[in-house]
Amino acid sequence: MTVRTFNPVRLAIWTAVAVLGAASWSVLALARGEKISAIWIVAAAVGSYLIAQRFYARFIAYKVLQVDDRRATPAERFDDGVDYHPTDKRVLFGHHFAAIAGAGPLVGPVLAAQMGYLPGTIWIIVGVIFAGAVQDMVVLFFSMRRNGKSLGQMAREEIGRTGGIAALIAVFAIMIILLAVLALVVVNALAESPWGVFSIAMTIPIALLMGCYLRYLRPGRVTEVSLLGFALLIAAIAGGNWVSHSSLADAFTLSPRTLVVCLVIYGFVASVLPVWVLLAPRDYLSTFMKIGVVVLLALGVLFALPDLTVDPLTDFAREGSGPVFAGSLFPFAFITIACGALSGFHSLISSGTTPKMIEKESHVPLIGYGSMLMESFVAVMALVAACVIDPGLYYAMNAPAGVLGDSLQSASEAVAGFGFHITPETLQDMARSVGEDTLVARTGGAPTLAVGIAVILSEAFRSDGMMSFWYHFAIMFEALFILTAVDAGTRVGRFMLQDTIGNVVPRFKDKDWRPGIWITSAAVVLAWGYFLWVGVTDPLGGINQLFPLFGTSNQLLACMALAICTALLVKSGRLKWAWVTGAPLAWALAVTMTASWQKVFSGDPKVGFFAQRAKYQEALDEGTVLAPAKSLDDMATIVTNSTVTGTLSAVFALLTLVVVLACARVAVKAIRNGGSLPLVEAEYVESKIPPLPEAKPVGAVSTPAGSS
């Protein structure tokens, strides 16, 4: 390492950042009773991110991983201009962020706001610094050292066959649940909303137009076609307002069940069409929207300076009896926040395209760690948006429909039962101001986030009349992401299924064989479609039932990734640094195993799936109907659903344990072997790319994402 000279200016800047961060945390933690501004959450986040990126990420890179700029990266060695090519670190940072960011960090924090703003803020910030960003960065590094191998391949080669197969099955199963829950969020946001359905439906012709433009008119001119698509998108949102007041409104008012059928058909058709028709143009649009909305929201918070309306810690956090999702603070707040703090899915991206494009090993902290800090910043923004709206409205929107009843009056009474207050008139006014018929029981997080964004942006731009536009702008932005993810995820699931079935029926290995594509795509679509249907029809509320399963499975995947990283650190003779991934692994295991245990074995029917099953089965045997079920059919649905979800919880946890134990076995073997075992790493080749002038070996002043 280079010897750094003492620089008083730099020292003063970092001291100021540290003081700002510490002061913001104190304000958040010590506030009692008085209203505090949301800006403190943002300041605490940015201050902590800067310190973490500058010190912890660099410590991991140089002490633990021992990045070496004299070693050629796969991008340099295999440079083919296609898969592998050395990429500017700022560009690759953007690429990687666009690939990991999605709807998860937007939805989870909104639901977790039920427990108050403090648990969410702490876990999003501390979790990303010590767990989420560490996982992303370490996986990226190990994959880069193995020429960009996937997590599954690394597991098979370094841990063994059993661990590899368990990891593969887990990834597939978890992806199905992920797609179902994301689709459920969209269904809940679009149901009975002609404005929303019309503007989202219009994205299909817009994408087709963009696809044809890029294919036939001006190939490769992505920037101009993105601007064109964006303009059309805004026109579609504005047009939605007109449609919702016209005679066409009925045609675009769809029930949740109809939407499920539409989504399943869309998912199938979109994923068997060539990529250029729908997926590629939608990808350009959603990346454009993603970065635009994050910047817009950050500016909105700065200009509007909204006050937090939520308590730091609510009674639901202490008692675990919240209506949005059941269960106590530990472990369920950590599960619910999902992708903004620690996301197992990122390990699949970090071991995908990105490691093949890294120019220098010292870029790993900015790309792996920094992108995840940015993702966490998105989650902080979502939390802020959920914590500045009226709590009465929050519960009226997020409690299950069965609890809130059919009228505004019953919803208002139910909210009073939770200890909050909102009048039926206010509920009606709010719905009207965002251009919807009703906001009651719009669960899933997306509508709540959209209301929060609308409140912040109309405040920031002093434009009350724009509320309904901003609301639908936010809904469009989330739905666009999710539909792109549904299309892309179905394709990846199909690919995995083709490979697996191909081991038995070789014909399926042929990725161009149309019947093979259709059969496997249909299988994947029906699998997530089943859970989507379950989520929409469950009398207990789909989000309430399925979201914990999604959050748990995502973090179980993180456990697998962290376990593989820890085993690799030990195998390479770095036992003394194994805590860097070992500590977050222990925490994530404690969270997910407690959650899985409670979901399977808890005697409380609100939390445990099998206790729930027993309660409803018993009543069903006696022929009685328990609220919120309305008929014996509803009762039977609950019994089936809780059996399926309970079994899945158990299977996910067992698969994870198989992988973790396989990793532990390898680690023990390495220690017995005198501290290390041979690795399956690519050989050392001297790099010929000179270090860039501004990129000193220590990564210079890599401004982290949080500052934007």
Add this chain to the structure above:
Amino acid sequence: MRSPGAAPPATGRGGALARIRRCAAWIRWYVKELNGEHAYARYAERARAAGEPVLSRREFEHRRVDRRDGDPREGGRCC
């Protein structure tokens, strides 16, 4: 045309107008790097340097996007 891989300088001397222009040029460069618009220029430069026949832009872009049909894991998106 500049080499597609190299970023225009984001800072430098000159009047305010010149600085704004350089900043805009940098943003344009960054966006086009990010969305893959520079891929063809990069490819064409390589192919020419290697003395290979250069595909037309249309042909190149078709092949580039069609590759994702074969392996959808490329350019994958997350939650």
